[in-house]
Amino acid sequence: MASDPNRRRFIKAASAAGIVGLAGCTGGPEDGGSGGEETEGGSDGEETETGGDGETESGGDVPAHVGMVYSDGGLGDNSFNDAAREGVVRAEEELGISFDESQPEGTGEFGQYQQRYASSTDPDYDLVSCIGFNQTDALAENAPQFPEQNFMLVDSVLEEPNVANYVFKEHEGSFLMGVLAGNLTTTSFSAGAGQTAGDSTNVGFVGGVDSPVIRRFQAGFEAGVDYATDDVDVITSYVGSYSDPSGGKEAALSMYQSGADIVYHASGATGVGVFQAAQEEGRFAFGVDLDQSITEPEFSDVILASMVKRVDNAVFQSISNVVDDDHQGGSVVELGLESNGVECVYGDEIGGEIPDDATTAVSDARDAIIAGDIDVPTEPDGN
Known part of the structure; x- marks a missing residue:
């Protein structure tokens, strides 16, 4: 640059x-x-x-x-x-x-x-x-x-x-993140500094400010998890700021300690706290907007993927x-997905270790959304 x-x-x-x-x-x-x-x-x-x-x-x-x-x-x-x-x-x-x-x-x-x-x-x-x-x-x-x-x-x-x-269409890209989370959290998988429990029944979503845009992230993620598995719930928390890493860390720690082994954030700089919590708990996180395994290299050993928004x-x-x-x-x-305006990008350090069946599920879901076979919601359930 x-x-x-x-x-x-x-x-x-x-x-x-x-x-x-x-x-x-x-x-x-x-x-x-x-x-x-x-x-x-x-x-x-x-x-x-x-x-x-x-x-x-x-x-x-x-x-x-x-x-x-x-x-x-x-x-x-x-x-x-x-x-x-x-x-x-x-x-x-x-x-x-x-x-x-x-x-x-x-x-x-x-x-x-x-x-x-x-x-x-x-x-x-x-x-x-x-x-x-x-x-x-x-x-x-x-x-x-x-x-x-x-x-x-x-x-x-x-x-x-x-x-x-x-x-x-943040909901479309987030759906893929949900499919990835749903597939991985139900298996025993380790890479870098993180691992899944294999029998986890929940994953997490940390939002910045509660708004229509961030709710689209949440809605897509929840729908993707539900599409991948019927046995996993999504714990959600809104910190109320895009620049509060300590708040992000507190929210994510609560999720990890409640059994979640993957947390996805859409919270700007607040997400640094999510990555910190993932490292401390030996779990995984998903980044947002940029490939955060590259922009936040100190956390690349726990960032499995990022929902890149162009x-x-x-x-x-x-x-x-x-x-x-x-x-x-x-x-x-x-x-949206069809124009590569949003994408699921696997982590630079550990993304290559994700099992093929999980990445194939993501790829298939992407094709189905573009083809119109999957209609991704823009509002979370109950909203």
């Missing part, structure tokens, strides 16, 4: 007075941080600084300026936000775009950052990328106020002509459309 997040211009949180002052400025959202500093540029690793004239310090034209507003939990989650960043870095390297990024500290700040990018004239942002369903309410206010500004939204749908929407592709595609002057405002792009 050519860019270093510690050197990129970050949009810092500001006081209310600072926000008001900046809203009237035309120099772009650079408050309180390293704005105006050099940032590392394209794929050649050359340092560049983007100016308001749309040119880099080395003199080349910038085909687009992109503002990234990340979801809560911020960068460094080795999951959802980092997946989005992979997409914009790829666009920087392959398309030559320039980008700035911000990490709101809470839901109340999403609107402020969206506005700053949209109102900036130096640079004039060609696209504002809003990462996460929890930005929908703020964008519903801002998109009509800035009708000429291109926005993209991940994980939600906002029917505005200047907003391109990208949503994922947020990076959504971000890259939206930027590419803007570069081609073909922003898909008003559209909804839905990414």
Whole structure:
């Protein structure tokens, strides 16, 4: 990766007075941080600084300026936000775009950052990328106020002509994780630092914030477990945060100590605690969004697989459309198994040790979902 997040211009949180002052400025959202500093540029690793004239310090034209507003939990989650960043870095390297990024500290700040990018004239942002369903309410206010500004939204749908929407069929990918868990937990299996009990009657699911998106993860996982076996229940816990590893660990420890030998999480950085608990208990875990056996290598000896969600592709595609002057405002792009928008990816260290009958069951289930023979629910039972 050519860019270093510690050197990129970050949009810092500001006081209310600072926000008001900046809203009237035309120099772009650079408050309180390293704005105006050099940032590392394209794929050649050359340092560049983007100016308001749309040119880099080395003199080349910038085909687009992109503002990234990340979801809560911020960068460094080795999951959802980092997946989005992979997409914009790829666009920087392959398309030559320039980008700035911000990490709101809470839901109340999403609107402020969206506005700053949209109102900036130096640079004039060609696209504002809003990462996460929890930005929908703020964008519903801002998109009509800035009708000429291109926005993209991940994980939600906002029917505005200047907003391109990208949503994922998390339930489909999670169904495969459930099939894998159901097959493995009913057998005696060991790999790396983990093992199954062989006679386990439950597996676990740890969610971040209880929301429609995370419930789709839960619904698919539960349905996949039920599809694989009638004898295994799913214990579920929502921590209430995407950045609470201690809460994730506490929830997972309770599950492992109640007999679960595999826990799947959809909780951002909170999931680090799930991996810690798996190591302590000698059990297994499933990652999410990225291949977490690679992004969290210290836990690769217990991460059997990850439900990869190609947020990076959504971000890259939206930027590419803007570069081609073909922003898909008003559209909804839905990414599932058929388009490889979601995938079951086996762990880098121990995934190869999973028995063939389990991986075959996963592959067969994938084919059946794509063929329409399996209808995966989007809501858990009882919801």
